Amino acid sequence: MSSAGNNGRALPRAGRALPRAGRALPWALVTPALGWTLLFFVLPFIAMGFSSLTAHEGGGFTLTNYSQFFTNPSYWQAMENSLQVTAIVTVVSVLLAYPFAWILAEQVPERWQRLALMLAVLPFWTSYVVRSYSWLLVLAQNGVINRALTGSGLFSEPVQLANTRFATVTGFVHFFVMLLTLTIFANLKQLSPSYRKAAADLGAGPVRTFLHVVLPLTLPGIMVGAFLTFVLCIGDYITPQILGGNNELLMPQLVMMQIGRRGDFPLPSALSIILMAVVTIAYLACARWLKIERA
Amino acid sequence: MSMKSESRNPLSILKSHLHAACAAAALLLATGAQAADLNALIWCDHSDPALLQPFEEANNVKVNVKEFEGTGAGLAIVEQSQPGDWDVMVIDSIDVPRGVEKGLFEPLPEDKLPVADLFPQVKMDGSTVVGGKRYGITEKFGYNTIGYNKTKVDPADMQSMAALTGDKYKGKVAIYDYYLPVIGMAALAIGKKTADLTEADLPAIKAELLKMKANAKLVGEVTASQTALATGEVDILVGGGEWVTAGLAKENPALDFSIPKEGAVLWSQSLAMFKDSKNKDMALKFIQYIMSPEGQARLATSSCYWGMPSNTKAALTDDQKKILRFDEQPGFLARAQAYPAPNADLDKKMQDMWTEMLQAK
Numbered sequence: 001m002s003s004a005g006n007n008g009r010a011l012p013r014a015g016r017a018l019p020r021a022g023r024a025l026p027w028a029l030v031t032p033a034l035g036w037t038l039l040f041f042v043l044p045f046i047a048m049g050f051s052s053l054t055a056h057e058g059g060g061f062t063l064t065n066y067s068q069f070f071t072n073p074s075y076w077q078a079m080e081n082s083l084q085v086t087a088i089v090t091v092v093s094v095l096l097a098y099p100f101a102w103i104l105a106e107q108v109p110e111r112w113q114r115l116a117l118m119l120a121v122l123p124f125w126t127s128y129v130v131r132s133y134s135w136l137l138v139l140a141q142n143g144v145i146n147r148a149l150t151g152s153g154l155f156s157e158p159v160q161l162a163n164t165r166f167a168t169v170t171g172f173v174h175f176f177v178m179l180l181t182l183t184i185f186a187n188l189k190q191l192s193p194s195y196r197k198a199a200a201d202l203g204a205g206p207v208r209t210f211l212h213v214v215l216p217l218t219l220p221g222i223m224v225g226a227f228l229t230f231v232l233c234i235g236d237y238i239t240p241q242i243l244g245g246n247n248e249l250l251m252p253q254l255v256m257m258q259i260g261r262r263g264d265f266p267l268p269s270a271l272s273i274i275l276m277a278v279v280t281i282a283y284l285a286c287a288r289w290l291k292i293e294r295a
Numbered sequence: 296m297s298m299k300s301e302s303r304n305p306l307s308i309l310k311s312h313l314h315a316a317c318a319a320a321a322l323l324l325a326t327g328a329q330a331a332d333l334n335a336l337i338w339c340d341h342s343d344p345a346l347l348q349p350f351e352e353a354n355n356v357k358v359n360v361k362e363f364e365g366t367g368a369g370l371a372i373v374e375q376s377q378p379g380d381w382d383v384m385v386i387d388s389i390d391v392p393r394g395v396e397k398g399l400f401e402p403l404p405e406d407k408l409p410v411a412d413l414f415p416q417v418k419m420d421g422s423t424v425v426g427g428k429r430y431g432i433t434e435k436f437g438y439n440t441i442g443y444n445k446t447k448v449d450p451a452d453m454q455s456m457a458a459l460t461g462d463k464y465k466g467k468v469a470i471y472d473y474y475l476p477v478i479g480m481a482a483l484a485i486g487k488k489t490a491d492l493t494e495a496d497l498p499a500i501k502a503e504l505l506k507m508k509a510n511a512k513l514v515g516e517v518t519a520s521q522t523a524l525a526t527g528e529v530d531i532l533v534g535g536g537e538w539v540t541a542g543l544a545k546e547n548p549a550l551d552f553s554i555p556k557e558g559a560v561l562w563s564q565s566l567a568m569f570k571d572s573k574n575k576d577m578a579l580k581f582i583q584y585i586m587s588p589e590g591q592a593r594l595a596t597s598s599c600y601w602g603m604p605s606n607t608k609a610a611l612t613d614d615q616k617k618i619l620r621f622d623e624q625p626g627f628l629a630r631a632q633a634y635p636a637p638n639a640d641l642d643k644k645m646q647d648m649w650t651e652m653l654q655a656k
Contacts, residue, residue, distance in 0.1 A: 057639055074650040081654075141528050160466070162528065163513040245513030246472055249653050257650065261475070262642060263367025 052269035065270035078254040086234045089172040097180035105188035132242040163245025171239040180225040187221025336384040340597035366390040378571035382578040388419040388563040389636040391431035401570045402428035416628040431565035437602040439476030440559035442535020446549040453553040456484040460506040469523045470514040471534030474649035479560035489632040504652045541601035544618045561631040
């Protein structure tokens with residue numbers, strides 16, 4: 001088509017201009033990543049899909065593993081709990097991380113920013129399990145917070161903080177605020193000061209500039225961070241297991257329960273695929289929203 | 296039967312090959328295994344160097360151990376391994392038939408093991424002997440009962456399971472997060488025999504479990520529940536016993552356990568040898584060592600958790616016997632009931648009931 005123009009002479013297409021070795025180079029570069037994804041994501045995912053359609057007792061095709069999720073209120077409750085906890089953690093983490101990232105990017109002098117960032121991510125350097133157990137000690141009946149509350153006379157009896165949803169959310173938020181701070185900070189640093197200058201020239205005050213210029217321009221960074229938080233939080237087993245006291249089950253705990261004694265792999269496979277479907281829906285919503293914003 | 300149908304399925308073949316490759320790689324990476332080594336699938340109490348070193352030195356062999364929790368997880372590791380990868384396995388005594396059914400275990404030579412020296416009640420021949428052949432030998436046992444801090448609660452109250460559901464200790468209770476023994480305890484509390492449980496008993500047991508949950512601050516696995524009791528977060532552990540209190544006796548002598556009037560649930564763990572072991576002589580030597588008076592004492596007082604040795608001739612010191620309440624065992628055993636051993640269908644229903652209890656507000 002396009003090659004048919006120019007007085008009937010065919011123009012060489014870009015691809016034809018490249019030598020054979022040059023055309024192979026992009027594939028060669030992308031092959032390791034493709035191979036990795038195929039080996040460690042696609043194949044295990046297919047195996048899990050087949051497993052989810054297999055009966056635990058006696059083998060054979062079945063949809064029971066999926067139907068159990070929709071018919072057993074306890075299983076459904078686990079999904080509800082997971083979504084609630086994840087939503088709370090994501091919102092709280094964003095609300096805490098944004099001002100923190102803002103202060104780092106805008107208020108802290110340039111030469112101190114690297115040190116401040118390093119301090120912000122310092123908790124990443126400790127083990128996730130150790131961090132969760134540390135929170136258990138802080139929130140326990142005889143922990144730092146309860147001793148402060150009873151010692152100051154605010155409460156006569158210790159408050160139950162450990163082994164609750166509050167403890168689970170606290171453990172998660174501690175971790176994800178750091179993650180979100182990094183993504184939002186990067187976004188804020190990329191924002192050209194010209195936007196704010198232009199807004200000021202047009203008569204906008206600091207609040208209006210933030211609400212109508214800075215915030216919309218940093219929303220992609222927030223959304224990416226929030227999505228990462230959502231994905232990592234909804235699939236996490238350690239934090240609710242250590243801090244939640246099993247007073248409610250989240251999806252990863254429900255998945256693990258099936259394996260321990262009964263060695264039932266088909267049902268957890270189905271539960272994991274359902275969980276993955278939820279994450280995919282969240283991703284599609286996030287991607288669509290970002291697309292609309294950019295349009 | 297299920298193995299046959301799986302073997303015809305190409306996906307299952309692919310899966311099993313993938314599993315086998317992964318497990319073999321994991322075994323090699325994790326343990327640096329050699330053919331002459333002994334490879335043992337174990338619970339954490341067998342990983343104590345104080346238990347393994349004397350055997351390794353005496354036999355010039357390296358014992359490679361892999362810990363697991365729950366029979367299902369253990370059997371999954373075996374299924375994902377090559378035949379011959381493993382030599383011995385620690386397993387719940389009631390689950391020995393599951394391994395035999397899968398064709399995994401080798402009959403043990405009774406004449407070469409101190410079977411006659413075991414406490415008669417813990418031989419568990421109903422589970423460890425299948426088709427007239429012994430496939431497992433009980434090595435350690437104890438009770439899922441009431442563990443408590445005697446300085447915080449009235450020990451007299453701990454003589455009845457009613458204390459677990461009454462208002463007096465509301466918010467001071469933790470529940471051990473393993474459905475079978477605690478369901479067994481709930482059954483005992485309402486006057487049911489653990490060996491006779493059927494699906495018809497589940498509604499009443501569930502009601503009892505929900506009452507326990509309403510009093511509980513947490514439902515925790517081994518470490519969490521033990522920590523909660525030891526740190527004073529709770530004063531009572533439903534499902535606790537010597538496995539929680541004995542190991543902490545020196546640091547926290549206030550911790551104790553009772554066998555209430557309704558009874559307690561007897562847990563027991565067995566050793567089994569793999570049919571495909573390439574090192575059966577050494578595997579038998581290992582089992583003989585664990586069952587010897589010295590091995591039994593070391594296993595009973597393992598750093599991971601203490602428990603009663605099944606061999607009456609275990610070389611425990613007087614102090615250790617006192618902590619384990621060795622001399623009271625005949626009375627305890629007379630009042631203890633078997634670990635619930637449901638079939639696959641009832642097992643699933645029990646686990647679902649446990650899930651409902653965990654989700655209850």
